[in-house]
Amino acid sequence: MTKKSIRLSDIAEKLNVSTVTVSKALRDHPDISYKTKKLVNSAAAEMGYTPNFMARNLSSRKTNTIGVVVPKIAHFFFGSIIESIYDVAFQNNYEIILTVSQENAARERQHIQTLLSMKVDGIIISLSQETKDYSIFDIVKARGVPIVFMDRIPQMENIDKVYVDDRGGSFKAIEHAIKLGYKKIAHFAGYPEVNIGQQRYLGFEDAMNKYNIPINPEWIIHGGFGETYGYEAFMKLYRDNNLPDLIFTVTYPVALGIYKAASEVNLQIPNDIDIICFGDAKIQKYLSPPLSCVTQPTNLIAEKSMEILFQKINNHDEKDTFIETEIPTELLLRGTCISCSK
Amino acid sequence: MTKKSIRLSDIAEKLNVSTVTVSKALRDHPDISYKTKKLVNSAAAEMGYTPNFMARNLSSRKTNTIGVVVPKIAHFFFGSIIESIYDVAFQNNYEIILTVSQENAARERQHIQTLLSMKVDGIIISLSQETKDYSIFDIVKARGVPIVFMDRIPQMENIDKVYVDDRGGSFKAIEHAIKLGYKKIAHFAGYPEVNIGQQRYLGFEDAMNKYNIPINPEWIIHGGFGETYGYEAFMKLYRDNNLPDLIFTVTYPVALGIYKAASEVNLQIPNDIDIICFGDAKIQKYLSPPLSCVTQPTNLIAEKSMEILFQKINNHDEKDTFIETEIPTELLLRGTCISCSK
DNA sequence: CTGAAAGCGCTAACAT
DNA sequence: ATGTTAGCGCTTTCAG
Numbered sequence A, B: 001m002t003k004k005s006i007r008l009s010d011i012a013e014k015l016n017v018s019t020v021t022v023s024k025a026l027r028d029h030p031d032i033s034y035k036t037k038k039l040v041n042s043a044a045a046e047m048g049y050t051p052n053f054m055a056r057n058l059s060s061r062k063t064n065t066i067g068v069v070v071p072k073i074a075h076f077f078f079g080s081i082i083e084s085i086y087d088v089a090f091q092n093n094y095e096i097i098l099t100v101s102q103e104n105a106a107r108e109r110q111h112i113q114t115l116l117s118m119k120v121d122g123i124i125i126s127l128s129q130e131t132k133d134y135s136i137f138d139i140v141k142a143r144g145v146p147i148v149f150m151d152r153i154p155q156m157e158n159i160d161k162v163y164v165d166d167r168g169g170s171f172k173a174i175e176h177a178i179k180l181g182y183k184k185i186a187h188f189a190g191y192p193e194v195n196i197g198q199q200r201y202l203g204f205e206d207a208m209n210k211y212n213i214p215i216n217p218e219w220i221i222h223g224g225f226g227e228t229y230g231y232e233a234f235m236k237l238y239r240d241n242n243l244p245d246l247i248f249t250v251t252y253p254v255a256l257g258i259y260k261a262a263s264e265v266n267l268q269i270p271n272d273i274d275i276i277c278f279g280d281a282k283i284q285k286y287l288s289p290p291l292s293c294v295t296q297p298t299n300l301i302a303e304k305s306m307e308i309l310f311q312k313i314n315n316h317d318e319k320d321t322f323i324e325t326e327i328p329t330e331l332l333l334r335g336t337c338i339s340c341s342k
Numbered sequence C: 001c002t003g004a005a006a007g008c009g010c011t012a013a014c015a016t
Numbered sequence D: 001a002t003g004t005t006a007g008c009g010c011t012t013t014c015a016g
Helices: A008-014 A021-026 A034-047 A053-060 A076-091 A105-118 A135-143 A166-180 A195-210 A227-239 A252-264 A282-286 A296-312 A316-320 B008-017 B017-024 B034-047 B054-061 B077-089 B104-116 B135-143 B166-180 B196-210 B227-239 B253-263 B282-286 B296-312 B315-319
Strands: A067-072 A096-098 A122-125 A147-150 A160-164 A184-192 A220-222 A246-250 A274-278 A324-327 B063-071 B095-100 B124-127 B147-150 B162-163 B186-187 B246-249 B274-278 B324-327
Touching: A008 A021, A008 A034, A021 A034, A053 A220, A053 B054, A067 A076, A067 A105, A067 B008, A076 A096, A076 A147, A076 A296, A076 B095, A096 B077, A096 B095, A105 A135, A122 A296, A135 A147, A147 A252, A160 A166, A166 A274, A166 B246, A184 A195, A184 A227, A184 A282, A220 A227, A246 A252, A246 B095, A252 A274, A252 B282, A274 B034, A282 B253, A282 B282, A296 A324, A324 B135, B008 B017, B008 B034, B008 B253, B017 B034, B063 B077, B063 B104, B077 B274, B077 B296, B095 B282, B104 B124, B104 B135, B124 B296, B135 B147, B147 B296, B162 B166, B166 B186, B166 B196, B166 B246, B166 B274, B186 B196, B186 B227, B186 B324, B246 B253, B253 B274, B296 B324
Parallel strands: A067 A096, A067 A122, A122 A147, A147 A160, A160 A324, A184 A220, A184 A246, A246 A274, B063 B095, B063 B124, B124 B147, B147 B162, B162 B324, B186 B246, B246 B274
Antiparallel strands: none
């Protein structure tokens, strides 16, 4: 069994003061004299005192803890975002309770319940790709727990959200490609029900329309956000002998799938088939050729989300104003989509 | 302010029973009749009851929570391990408190303190690369909190640990290379103070010695575990006009740095310079050529660590037996180190 | 099978 | 500047 740890009262007894004095001294409360504080602190250090968060939180009703819900971890985008969130939390003396939905809506719901049980001070969430039922968010709201939606956001009114300029970023990529001379452009579009799938498609459409390039419906392929989908979608077009000149993918793993497929059927990137994707990952620069993309500044997404959350946690008067932040993207050209050989 | 949530006593009052009855019913305690349980459960659901973890844990002295400390998140190896840990935890109804040391020893220490404060039932840790002071682990031990060391383990006696067969894996890789005909083999060896650096070096040495191949000290380069180090170490050898035929790297990011450097100076992999690395990452198969490696089965590492931890949490009698598990590795040959053109 | 009493370790509010 | 009282919401005895 876990050994009994030192309590406030143990220190108090030893010093012949009350527990309240110790409690206040340890928290640097102005009530307490410098001398007493020093005494208490050294006794605490000497005795190896560690505060009990459960007790502290129960009586203070403040946990200094933020709950985070993400669909995945072992993925560059979410990995980077989580790392930034941890950095910001650490700087502000907050702890993170990280939960992973594994793209599963039921699990996501359960995690949110747990976070409420844990009395987190606020929640940051990026939705699973199958989340349709938003009722849990009403519960969160009813509890008065601030929640910020990040990147994968629900179609709801009156929420705080941070997302990248998916539509504008896609537009930039396609416009660039068109100016290069590309006309036969396919889009591997992920799930249209998820906001990022939808918005990125719209950006694609905007650009095609602006330059009066017809969209070939056979070249708009829906599926997921992963490598397998990219691989298979490519193979289908290849088998049908219906390959475009350029493929714009909704995420970089989808592009990775195409790299694999192209190499298997001995097609050269970027000459035989060119690619550009949405989403930045360090590994792209090690690919051959290095993959060009629309960047998603993960650190900005994380920092902005945390900033909004802290604001909501600290100013409860602002309960009825909602903050919506769009993070700008940039076109990052590497070894693909830099010229058109067609 | 966070709204007041439903309490046990609210349900009790409504049902005209005691809070104890409600508490027991909700936890499916055998004391309570089926009829009462049903009544309580439906009332709880209807009223939107969420248990308060703080209160529950404070009185029960069990948190069903495991603390995890890792050096990084946005890294394939740790990302995968963490994901597996979350899976196992979820299946066993445990929560994870994940903390990130960012390879910083002071931060790591502070995180461990926090986990103790949070009264986690157990800890799983992979050390930062600069951790030298092990005294905090004595505190953990004194508190009676089970702790399992994983992959990056300290040089301590009487601890539970899980690690991959670094030495044997390295040996396998180098032996394979030698049999291919390679003799001029360099090793980018990371930090020799960290166990993985040390063991992987020893495996390299074992193989070289077994086949009587002299080790060129200029080709043993120490540094870190990241891309920059790989890049710079390679560039140094290149500038000195002192390149080997094959480089064995301590991690895959180091190999990535070499890919980048080689491409900059127009050297072809694997013909001009061949590579093999320790550590598997999905992206390796998308490199050109696909990078061969010694695998580290992340799921096994995670599962085994959790298994040991649960065992320690549940059987406190086994306090003085320590479990040491070595996870076997395999050689995964892709596009490098598959023939020797020298 | 049910409930009354006590307390987990801490902090907030109110004295002194 | 320090202490007293009360209570956070729950579970654990132990009595009925």
